[in-house]
Amino acid sequence: MIASTQSNHPLGGVKNFDRIPTSLDLACARLKSAGLRITQPRIAILETLIKRDHPASIEQIHHELTSDACDLVTVYRCLAVFEELGLVRRCFFHNGTSLYEINLNDSRHYHIVCRSCGKVERIDVSITDGVERMLRERGYDQVTHMVEFFGVCPACRKKAAEADPVSTTIAR
Amino acid sequence: MIASTQSNHPLGGVKNFDRIPTSLDLACARLKSAGLRITQPRIAILETLIKRDHPASIEQIHHELTSDACDLVTVYRCLAVFEELGLVRRCFFHNGTSLYEINLNDSRHYHIVCRSCGKVERIDVSITDGVERMLRERGYDQVTHMVEFFGVCPACRKKAAEADPVSTTIAR
DNA sequence: GTGGATGCAAAGAATTTGCAACCAA
């Protein structure tokens, strides 16, 4: 997969399939092997998701595409396909909106979302493996899960404390 | 709180405040102490949530109210108030819809939702305390979280296997 | 009596669907 039989140097090939596969290559391969077509809108959306590497709303993704790369409806449809394929993961945030992020190697990580500014940070821990195993033992199939943490980030706390030094010391 | 000073027997009082407080009593007390009014629609919605003790959509809750107890809009508004007060917890499910469940004593538990039939089971484990603590140490405030597990329940697996014995053996 | 809460209607936002035209394989 990394280099063809025609060349031992990973970057030395002249043909496309001699390159080290990029994230986009991997995503396209997954599309292809599912019998789906690799179209301009799909490439554009995947590139945006890969470049971003952070959850984004459908609206945001559409906005970040180079202008009129495709219709908003197409973004909806493509993301539904990507999610079905597992290329993309859907997360739900405190206000109920869903965000999408690229998920090429099923990396298990979570997010902490600031209640105030909406900033998303990544948390790289694995806390739910035991539960998933337990559920499988109970007879559940295709088990996945979703975890989101919400809180007020340090920056927003500081800002709030400066604006109103008294009330912000009271925790929820 | 369990019995008034007028009676030592927990069930022996004649007045309302001599009863053991019910869940509804507790919820109403929380409303009152927040300066909010105890109205017929609010009582009806709370009773439905308490009786159910399982996540339900706004539509379902409205439907389960004894006919024309209140308008759908009122259910929306009441649930927003209850959520704000922490009387109710909002969960997000695989299709992106939000469900609400009563949350009178901040019990930490999660759900496993069947992808196929939508059945919700409760999981009583605590897996995220360590992460919440870590986030607070990093400077986050008002930290909460949300966890949902999705899978195909044993009953649906069996049903699917009977309908199509070949393809259902392939795990995701 | 008074202000918070509700009902109704209507607006607004988010998402889905139908169908003809298009283009990747």
Place this chain on the structure above:
DNA sequence: TTGGTTGCAAATTCTTTGCATCCAC
């Protein structure tokens, strides 16, 4: 060439808002 994809428009669903009326306190 052909069927999966897309764009556009319109339908549908979900949620919020405005305002007059009502009723809990």
